[in-house]
Amino acid sequence: MRKASDLFVAALEDGGVEYVFAVPGEENLDLIESIRTSRIRLVLTRHEQAAGFMAATVGRLTGGAGACLATLGPGATNLVTAAAYAQLGAMPMLMITGQKPIRTRRQGHFQILDVVAMMAPLTKFTRQIVSADIIPARVREALRSAEEERPGATHLELPQDIASDETDAMLIPASRSRRPVAEEKAIRRAAEAIRSAQRPLLMLGAGANRKTTARMLEAFVEKLGIPFFSTQMGKGVIDEANPLWLGTAALSDGDFVHRAIDAADCIINIGHDVVEKPPFFMREGKRTVIHVHYSGAVVDPVYFPQLEVVGDIANSVWRLGEALDPQAHWDFGCFDRARAALREHLEDRAGDDRFPMVSQRVVADMQRVLAPDDITCLDNGLYKLWFARNFRCRRPNTLLLDNALATMGAGLPSAMAARLVHPDRRVVAVCGDGGFMMNSQELETAVRLGLDLTVLVLRDDAYGMIKWKQSHEGYPEFGMDYGNPDFVKYAQSHGARGHRIASAHEFAPLLREVLDRPGVDLVEVAIDYSDDDRILNEDIPRLSAAIN
Missing domain, CATH: 3.40.50.970 (Thiamin diphosphate (ThDP)-binding fold, Pyr/PP domains)
Structure with missing residues (x-):
């Protein structure tokens, strides 16, 4: 038997959590004591919002969920902006909040909010832990959900009386999995569209900003010589000193990179996320847009791709590269002019x-x-x-x-x-x-x-x-x-x-x-x-x- 808060912290350790950024309250004291004797580093911040931003950034840089801790009521509400930051930005993060005892209450509804309901529209997963025995499953699912594509925010509420309970529940180790890969027919159709285009152009979005994807994209560009540009959150996926870089779609329209986009007849859209402002405005019939992502396209009035390659991005890029060779009829002259003009203007x-x-x-x-x-x-x-x-x-x-x-x-x-x-x-x-x-x-x-x-x-x-x-x-x-x-x-x-x-x-x-x-x-x-x-x-x- 061990204390529930000890089990909770052990589950965090088992899930790879190294830091907990926190503004604690009295409802968190059992958890704080359990962290004290663990390998996890407690980092006190001066505001819960900052704790959430730090946790989200750890997730963004490592791919593993960053963790933050707050008390109930105002502590939890102060995490709302950080939750939205991680959720929209696809940064894996686990928020942990305390709560008054749920079996007996002596303070009425003092500081009581339905935090789980509050977090529901801002997270991928949110639960109150109602039993010490369910802690391993809840923590494992919260971390898994935060980290799987598309990453984002998750939340667990640990009430004070549950945290102090005793339990003999065992940890649930992470399962091994590999992301699904795209259907071969989708790869062939996308490769044929690129092969037959006159002016193909590569776009790198936020979803492309993963380690394995960056390596595959570098090889793709090196082999085929197709020019590329990025959205703001796709910057750096490929070295922007590369002579094929056309710039970043930082403005809504009218920049040098947009002239190149307007000239393209096929845009290979790697990891575009509609949370970013659209890097180009689609005009039906003008060009073919190929959506390459972990999941299907979210269609809106300015984004409705004609082809979709859905599956692990790195694998899709590798297979497209294997299926293609540089084409003699590709014409990158307009892109060369845009690149030269941009570099002069920079x-x-x-x-x-x-x-x-x-x-x-x-x-x-x-x-x-x-x-x-x-x-x-x-x-x-x-x-x-x-x-x-x-x-x-x-x-x-x-x-x-x-x-x-x-x-x-x-x-x-x-x-x-x-x-x-x-x-x-x-x-x-x-x-x-x-x-x-x-x-x-x-x-x-x-x-x-x-x-x-x-x-x-x-x-x-x-x-x-x-x-x-x-x-x-x-x-x-x-x-x-x-x-x-x-x-x-x-x-x-x-x-x-x-x-x-x-x-x-x-x-x-x-x-x-x-x-x-x-x-x-x-x-x-x-x-x-x-x-x-x-x-x-x-x-x-x-x-x-x-x-x-």
Whole structure:
């Protein structure tokens, strides 16, 4: 016999959980004691939302479910945004929440919410554990569901009286399985469509961002020479220094990459997830779209592929590559022109000396300073478009951005989790001042954990992207400006080092300096988005239109 909470933690260990990110409550005390004597590392955060973001990022980087813990009531409700973040972003995560005793209650309905019902639309699996004996099955299913394609969020509620029960239940080991592969007829039809096309084009979406898939796609591109582009969450699947890279679909329409898409007569869509903004708008009869994914296409008004190859993506890509050879009639001239125009345009403003800095200079300087394996974690703001569009990823999962829920406040926690998972890599969090302040209290957590971490705070004293949209839509400026603390002193008050640059020339040297020393460094960078409207809505569409 052993205590139920001990069994619960043993099941987590058996499932590969290494960290539990937590803001505990009294209902979690048995579980906390069980974690104390386990191999799992308990990481206290200052807000449940940050704990969830960190757990989701562990899942994103490892493929195994990250775990977070909160109490009932307000602790559980504070996990809602993180649940949506993991669910939309396909990041495997297990949320564990406490609950008052369910057999006897002495406090009425104090703090009582139906958390299982609340989590139902935000998760793949959610259950209250009503018996200690069922813990092995519930934990195994929660982890399996979180990790299988399509990954996402799961939730278990462990009531206080169940956690303290005794049980002789045994662990349920994970079953061995392999994902189904696509039907041979589907492979043949897709190969024939690619073979007969004049201008085939490869698109890499979020679902392609898996280790085995990346290897197969590299071999596919190397053999066939088909140009490729990516969605924002597909960045880095293939090295973007590859001469066949056409760019990232960071804008809704009108960029250089969209001119290439418009010219394609066959798009091989690897791992497209409709949670991302559509990388192109389908026009019936203009081109053939081949959907290659673990599951069938989710059809909506802008995505209705003509062919589907459903099964393990890596296997499908390998079999398509085996079935194809380069074709003499393939014509990539329009793609070559789009690529050349884009690369020339990416240098525009990369050396701009203005201060406050422009986003393009920030991105270019970071590209020069960071090594291919270093990790950049973005919060959400207008700067994200420029990183997605201008930053060339050399490796998978080295630019972590959220183009699914697109929530603010995740940049710093996700960078902290990335550093825990990859202690051998340098990690930078890039946050706007608005997003940073939503979870800035986690600076203390980073310092306490002894992380080596660089945090860039892009300061414009406003909700910059909404202010930009407000102006773009013709509204007068109103209601978007706010004040900020002295970020240098703010960082110092948390035990970190704070820095503020006074010119664009200071940025790259300071970034090199802070990246190469231990500890947490915050760098405040004044940013100017005022020119972005003209660049995004006038310059880029005008120049890209000229390539045809």
